Amino acid sequence: MVGIYFSGTGNTKFCVEKFLTYYTGGVTACSIEDGQTVEAIKRNTEIVFAYPVYFSNMPKIVYDFINRNHSVFSGKKIFVIATMGLFSGDGAGCSARLLAKYGAHITGGLHLKMPDCIGDEKALKRTNEQNHLLVIAAENKIKEAAENLKLGNPVRQGLGFWYHMAGLFGQRLWFYNKTKKYSNKLHIEREKCIGCGICVSACAMDNISLYSGKAEPKGNCTMCYRCVNYCPKQAITLLGKKVYEQCIIEKYL
Numbered sequence: 001m002v003g004i005y006f007s008g009t010g011n012t013k014f015c016v017e018k019f020l021t022y023y024t025g026g027v028t029a030c031s032i033e034d035g036q037t038v039e040a041i042k043r044n045t046e047i048v049f050a051y052p053v054y055f056s057n058m059p060k061i062v063y064d065f066i067n068r069n070h071s072v073f074s075g076k077k078i079f080v081i082a083t084m085g086l087f088s089g090d091g092a093g094c095s096a097r098l099l100a101k102y103g104a105h106i107t108g109g110l111h112l113k114m115p116d117c118i119g120d121e122k123a124l125k126r127t128n129e130q131n132h133l134l135v136i137a138a139e140n141k142i143k144e145a146a147e148n149l150k151l152g153n154p155v156r157q158g159l160g161f162w163y164h165m166a167g168l169f170g171q172r173l174w175f176y177n178k179t180k181k182y183s184n185k186l187h188i189e190r191e192k193c194i195g196c197g198i199c200v201s202a203c204a205m206d207n208i209s210l211y212s213g214k215a216e217p218k219g220n221c222t223m224c225y226r227c228v229n230y231c232p233k234q235a236i237t238l239l240g241k242k243v244y245e246q247c248i249i250e251k252y253l
């Protein structure tokens, strides 16, 4: 089994690696940002496919990855993991339906509540201790799910009609436009920026460049929040106006 994932701030990477540890005893996971990923899919029949949920949908970068490489998914056995701050309805189902359309066999789905990565909104902020407990609970769930898959009795969270309805009416319909296109809403405060380039090299979309020692965004953001959470000067915002907390998984382990 190989793990294929997208992870903005580390939650999903952590979860897929734990799943592989419990399922196979080792970790072979590739990010979709990595050039070797398509070859890794071709070489493996069994895949765990993982991503964070954005507005009850999969990130645009994940949607485009699947569509661009659709032929490699045919005949693969895919277990889908969706991580989220609170709720998604059918977070796993979003990619599962698309992958099944391209000929994959979906073996199961797992929803994992993890720390909220949106650092510039107060809404879902928890203490470090609460986030730490969330991560422990997620790991226990992962262990159980991996054991159940081994026993041939996989969990099927996010898959099926009722989950689909919950995702659609619970959130996706109202926020559908947010994940349909890449965003041009990233804001970088010029006065705060020291031109360190961390955001430039971190960005999954090559969406930030340095001009005259200051970072500037283009209009091609998948909203992963990596740059917002890594910037040493808290100069970057996306959905909110001010950085309240820089959220990265290492703080909560």
Ligand SMILES: Cc1cc2nc3c(=O)[nH]c(=O)nc-3n(C[C@H](O)[C@H](O)[C@H](O)COP(=O)(O)O)c2cc1C
Residues within 6 Å of the ligand: 006, 007, 008, 009, 010, 011, 012, 013, 051, 052, 053, 054, 055, 056, 057, 083, 084, 085, 086, 087, 088, 114, 115, 116, 117, 118, 171, 223, 224, 225
């Ligand atoms: C743009 C955006 C939208 C999000 N929408 C949702 C959502 O609809 N429901 C939810 O429970 N969490 C939502 N989240 C929280 C993330 O899914 C969650 O923190 C996830 O575990 C982050 O994973 P990562 O660290 O691998 O990027 C959203 C995060 C972002 C950045």
Ligand code: SF4
Residues within 6 Å of the ligand: 188, 192, 193, 194, 195, 196, 197, 198, 199, 200, 214, 215, 230, 231, 232, 233, 234, 235, 236
């Ligand atoms: S990480 Fe922050 S300080 Fe560094 S270049 Fe980007 S915006 Fe500027």
Ligand code: SF4
Residues within 6 Å of the ligand: 186, 202, 203, 204, 205, 206, 207, 208, 217, 220, 221, 222, 223, 224, 225, 226, 227, 228, 238
């Ligand atoms: S600009 Fe920032 S939030 Fe947008 S894709 Fe790049 S790293 Fe992620």
